[in-house]
Amino acid sequence: MSSLPPSRLPIVRTVADLRAQVAAWRREGLRIGFVPTMGALHEGHLSLVRLAGTQADRVVASVFVNPTQFGPNEDFDAYPRDEARDADLLAGAGCHLLFAPTVAEMYPPGASTTVTVAGVSEPLDGRARPGHFAGVATVVTKLLNQCTPDVAVFGEKDFQQLAVIRRLVRDLDLPLEIVGGPTARADDGLALSSRNAYLTEAERAVAPHLNAALREILDKVRAGQPVEDAEQRAVADLLRAGFASVDYVEVRVPDTLDRLGPGAASGPVRVLGAARLGRTRLIDNIGD
Numbered sequence: 001m002s003s004l005p006p007s008r009l010p011i012v013r014t015v016a017d018l019r020a021q022v023a024a025w026r027r028e029g030l031r032i033g034f035v036p037t038m039g040a041l042h043e044g045h046l047s048l049v050r051l052a053g054t055q056a057d058r059v060v061a062s063v064f065v066n067p068t069q070f071g072p073n074e075d076f077d078a079y080p081r082d083e084a085r086d087a088d089l090l091a092g093a094g095c096h097l098l099f100a101p102t103v104a105e106m107y108p109p110g111a112s113t114t115v116t117v118a119g120v121s122e123p124l125d126g127r128a129r130p131g132h133f134a135g136v137a138t139v140v141t142k143l144l145n146q147c148t149p150d151v152a153v154f155g156e157k158d159f160q161q162l163a164v165i166r167r168l169v170r171d172l173d174l175p176l177e178i179v180g181g182p183t184a185r186a187d188d189g190l191a192l193s194s195r196n197a198y199l200t201e202a203e204r205a206v207a208p209h210l211n212a213a214l215r216e217i218l219d220k221v222r223a224g225q226p227v228e229d230a231e232q233r234a235v236a237d238l239l240r241a242g243f244a245s246v247d248y249v250e251v252r253v254p255d256t257l258d259r260l261g262p263g264a265a266s267g268p269v270r271v272l273g274a275a276r277l278g279r280t281r282l283i284d285n286i287g288d
């Protein structure tokens with residue numbers, strides 16, 4: 001007995017074809033949801049597609065490995081790409097259309113506009129990866145203008161990215177709702193990430209220490225211990241566990257990502273971390 005072939009997901013590669021399909025749905029009065037990704041999909045991405053499906057009648061996902069958000073020494077060329085697998089997974093999660101443009105479609109010759117978001121994109125990953133959030137803000141602004149969804153879903157896994165996107169949508173009066181989806185994790189706490197594929201077996205065993213370190217900071221801060229002591233201890237713990245370096249582990253105000261003012265640890269906080277394990281850079285964050 002042969003198994004059923006995977007369901008075929010329609011794929012469009014040009015902005016014109018994407019707009020034509022979205023316009024047809026709109027004429028039917030349908031609400032459009034959008035989930036931008038860089039592919040190499042895992043359960044975290046698929047949870048966002050399912051969440052979008054609860055908020056919209058039609059779900060569009062994009063797969064585009066955006067060159068402008070990678071630094072010169074980062075992993076743009078090595079980033080995993082498998083469109084056929086991604087399309088099957090998206091169809092299974094209830095996606096209706098995949099937008100998979102080429103680099104030339106997204107950045108035709110002469111493209112010279114960059115979106116920069118001051119403030120919230122400056123600390124943390126903004127400092128560790130210069131230019132990264134300008135690349136993200138530019139491509140996300142373009143994707144939102146190309147798809148014109150009613151709602152777009154982004155993961156809390158990239159918490160600073162979500163804050164940057166919320167800010168730019170407000171500042172540029174983009175007419176859509178932004179929804180954040182919770183971080184999907186392995187049983188041992190490691191946040192799912194396309195980059196986990198780079199980890200060796202030994203590194204994979206060490207990787208959950210990042211989430212554990214963030215949890216420990218949150219517990220200590222909630223117990224009234226000084227924030228800086230907790231942060232410094234976490235850095236030492238991560239290095240001892242086998243991380244090559246720690247870009248940051250910090251407690252911040254969730255919306256603005258500002259540092260905590262005196263007494264602010266009693267209000268809502270977010271603990272964010274980024275650290276390198278071999279050639280892989282892992283990020284994670286938690287709140288309560």
Ligand code: AMP
Nearest residue numbers: 037038039044154155157158183184192
């Ligand atoms: P990426 O393909 O890494 O650019 O991610 C595409 C979207 O998926 C972004 O909104 C990410 O925040 C989100 N995402 C990535 N990993 C996870 C995860 N483990 N759980 C939930 N969302 C995620």
